[in-house]
Amino acid sequence: MNSWQTSRSPSGEIVVRNNQLILSSHDAEKSIEVSQKVQADVKGKKFRLRATLASKNVIPGEKTWDKARLLLVQYFDGKPQWKFPHALAALAGTHGRQVYNEVFSISPECSELRVVAEMSRCRGEFFIKNLGLYEVEETTIYTWVKWLVRAAWILFIFVLLVPGLKGSGSTLLKTFIVLTVLGVVIGTTLPGQVKKELKEDITQKIETYTAPVMTKAKEYAGDTTKYVSVKLDITKIAHFCLFALLAFLLLLKDSSRSTRLILLDLFMLACATECMQFYIDGRSPLVTDVVIDMAGSVVGMVAGKYLFNGRLTAH
Secondary structure, three states, X not given: OOOOEEEOOOOEEEEEXXXXXXXXXXXXOOOEEEEEEOOOOOOOOEEEEEEEEEEEEEEOOOOOOOOEEEEEEEEEOOEEOOOOOOEEEEEOEEEEEEEEEXXXXXXXXXXXXXXXEEEOOOEEEEEEEEEEEEEEOOOHHHHHHHHHHHHHHXXXXXXXXXXXXXXXXXXXXXXXXXXXXXXXXXXXXXXHHHHHHHHHHHHHXXXXXXXXXXXXXXXXXXXXXXXXXXXXXHHHHHHHHHHHHHHXXXXXXXXXXXXXXXXXXXHHHHHHHHHHHHHOOOOOOOHHHHHHHHHHHHHHHHHHHHHHHOOOOOO
């Protein structure tokens, strides 16, 4: 800890144990922070921040950012620039050890770069291990390939779905199909940091409404009832719902079209969106997301078959 600057309240604790940094806070009105200035030329460069993180009983504060956080903060003339992507992770509740890894682009105007670990006006424990910061570089070939792949991806979606918009179907229905596809495209192209912050904001809003209900339920049921806490990932739900809606709309537009062909189109779309994640900052492709997309497609297809035919029909 000799090269780190520390700031804590009397109710907080900063210790290193078993090669692990632990931040503990018992006062939600105070913050605990350790930080280190990056001793390198950082202007206009890219850096990968990586760490193994865990949290225990972290109770977040009033603000969306009042959590256990690991940050890479840019400073302009001594002032932190929070408008730039900066959070590698913002944890609330209890999370087991997980590796977090993200690339940050540094502004040419950045005069100082700091790695910051903090308990921002919250209570609980924050565990940090295997912390590393590495400079990365995009080659010219990679940059060209990235833009070519993005262009090819857009063209692929156009070729895949435009034929399905021809023929029967109202203009309103076709508009809904286009808007649903746009939702998939927007969700795919969101940078990792933007997606993460949006997800955290939505999750916190949901928890604000559900927490009182859960408290009342526990009071009513008493201590004899065991509860299983299920935390839903809002992004996975969005994957499922968008593809279910798209399958439903495509079937609604042309119920005589082969079910297998519609599912094949949606499978190709799901695979293409995941492959595109290779070229979006802070994102990575996941086979599980393809599975979730196809599960949503099947549910949307089955719902459409029952609604319009009264029974499942095979084509």
